Amino acid sequence: MIAPRLLAELHAMFSADRVATDADSLARYGLDWTRYYQPAPSAVVFPQTVDEVVAVVQWANREQVALVPSGGRTGLSGGAVARQGEVVVSFDRMKAISDFDPVARTVRCQAGVITEALQQFAAENGLYYPVDFASRGSSQIGGNIATNAGGIKVVRYGMTREWVAGLTVVTGKGEVLRLNNGLAKNNTGYDLRHLFVGSEGTLGFIVDATLKLARQPAELGVMVLAVPQLTDIMKLFHAFRERLDLNAFEFFSEKAMRHVLARGHVKRPFEGEADYYVLLEFEKLAADTEEVALAVFEACAEQGWLVDGVLSQSEQQAKDLWRLREDISESITPYKPYKNDIAVTVSRVPAFVERLDAILSREYPDFEVLWYGHIGDGNLHINILKPDALELDDFRRACEQVNEHVFSLVGEFGGSMSAEHGVGLLKRDYLDVTRSVEEIALMRAIKAVFDPNGVMNPGKLL
Secondary structure (H helix, E strand, O other): OOOHHHHHHHHHHOOHHHEEOOHHHHHHHOOOOOOOOOOOOOEEEOOOOHHHHHHHHHHHHHHOOOEEEEOOOOOOOOOOOOOOOOEEEEOOOOOOEEEEEOOOOEEEEEOOOEHHHHHHHHHHOOEEOOOOOHHHHOOEHHHHHHOOOOOOOHHHHOOHHHHEEEEEEEEOOOOEEEEOOOOOOOOOOOOOHHHHOOOOOOOEEEEEEEEEOEEOOOOEEEEEEEEOOHHHHHHHHHHHHHHOOEEEEEEEEHHHHHHHHOOOOOOOOOOOOOOEEEEEEEEOOOOOHHHHHHHHHHHHHHHOOOOEEEEOOOHHHHHHHHHHHHOHHHHHHHHOOEEEEEEOOHHHHHHHHHHHHHHHHHHOOOOEEEEEEOHHHOEEEEEEEOOOOOOHHHHHHHHHHHHHHHHHHHHHOOOEOEOOOOOOOOOHHHHHHOOOHHHHHHHHHHHHHHOOOOOEOOOOOO
8 A cells, every 4th residue: 555645645636536545435446347356456546637647647657656547447357456555547537528520420538438428429420439348338438448349349340449540648657649630541650549559558548539430320130040059150150241241240158148038137039949149230231131131041041050040120129139148248247257258260260169169168067158259250258157165266276277278279279368358467477378479578668668667557468
């Protein structure tokens, strides 16, 4: 914990209602959705301006105090955990949306803007912000950019990086950088903007962003398909993508869906059961789009790649079908799942999945293993649920032993050990699965340039 003198300096820097040291605030703001760490920050501060962010970063450099950024704290890798007396910098008070440009289709957002608030703003102005995920109601734009958030529409729209037209950042030295200024073309050397996308707060704090918007999609259709074998899923992906403009292509297991159904908020999509399910979303760009979708369905059924399915007939039914996929993470949170968020190139998914399934079946005979994810972009989420009788630390150690087998396979396939959740604390020691020794050395050198005193989210990522 920091000294009383330093706490007094924070109180002098911020008004009384923007410095929190009570136990509830420290526990709330010192932890993200990762449940393997105990939060122990010294204080939480709530800046309202860029100048205040600069001031607290410069103070941290003078006093050698570590800072941890806090957005919506929906991360799953421990990237927003403060466990060693750090000062948490929360962006809850920086929520302005401004500088909307309908011609350029851009808008400026402060770091604390909630994802859903930006989506609603875009919709009110006849446009669309396509980066989307289940935590849209609490995740914040700054955190989305810092982790290069992906989500359910990547197969069509790409990751957060694709939508960042400009950034204002405060570096680890307390310098303000205004990067790219929302330009569509700016070929003037190194694009530092992209260093901060996915940097997890280790180089500096993102304080605002100019984001691109898209046209609103046409009416959407949602299908849920029952799939007998995991290896058939990519056959379905290829078949449907050949004929339809897919916005999303998700999958989940029967075991995962049962946890959602147990809450009683949504119903099973059809009477029969299968081991796996696919959810796909497409735009109805032509009058016969639904007929095309049903024709593909019938052709796939004849091949034995699916055994049942449903096509949404209303907006509400489409939302209910999406909940079967999107509510999984929240439904299993009480089980303190150990999560692996891995990816390979789409063309290699079938071979990878077949071998991964064999590893998980062999190594986790006594644990419940749930499969789901954004398989249309090669991203699989593997969730292992903690048995009630097993202590959390023992459970984590058991899962980490299996990581050696899983990540060895990921490395063999040239994949990523963290497709969209980031590295944080939880996956930091596995960085060399995806990054070479030379790359990691360069990453350390880049951090030293932007954060020479190591005050920015230390211990995360590197």
